[in-house]
Amino acid sequence: DIQLTQSPSLLSASVGDRVTITCRASQGISSYLAWYQQKPGKAPKLLIYAASSLQSGVPSRFSGSGSGTEFTLTISSLQPEDFASYYCQQLNSYPLTFGGGTKVEIK
């Protein structure tokens, strides 16, 4: 099974900050990686697919990069509505797996 390790697990930041979250896969997954945002009490929302493609309707301040085993999600200028948890998911092979999550909180 492919394990995904996200870091950091908790990130404290201010509005306007540039934020980067890392997701490392235990083996190569090409670009079969997605990123989701989840707010408390809500279902996850797809942000990025194929490692770097922005889902329709998602603000351009979100971007993804990477391939193989190392991936990043970047928020170029953190907005108040971006304080949430973020998860990566590998779609290379079953069983599909999620990273442990990164909570972005207000500093």
Add this chain to the structure above:
Amino acid sequence: EVQLVESGGGLVKPGGSLRLSCAASGFTFSSYCMNWVRQAPGKGLEWVSSITTSSTYLYYAASVRGRFTISRDNAKNSLYLQMNSLRAEDTAVYYCARDSVEYSTSSPLDYWGQGTLVTVSS
């Protein structure tokens, strides 16, 4: 508008059974692979199971294999999860979610239901 509405959650004793349902609307249900994803209280997301369009292929997480069964009824636009031999560690909100690409397996999940809470406790 795409909608996924889960039902069937509740309180069940360890060793008991429960059947979750997910009613889909606003898209051609039979064209998409479907999934169940769960989230234990205060924890992260865990993929549980996936089913292909014609139910040809079923996939399960190791933690539920042999106890849970995923199924679908394309005529009723519905997805199901039969959960047997439930354990305390199965306590979670269960989400149904749609693959984003028609007739493709393991594509990103673009639509999610609101979730249904399953609590396993004596």
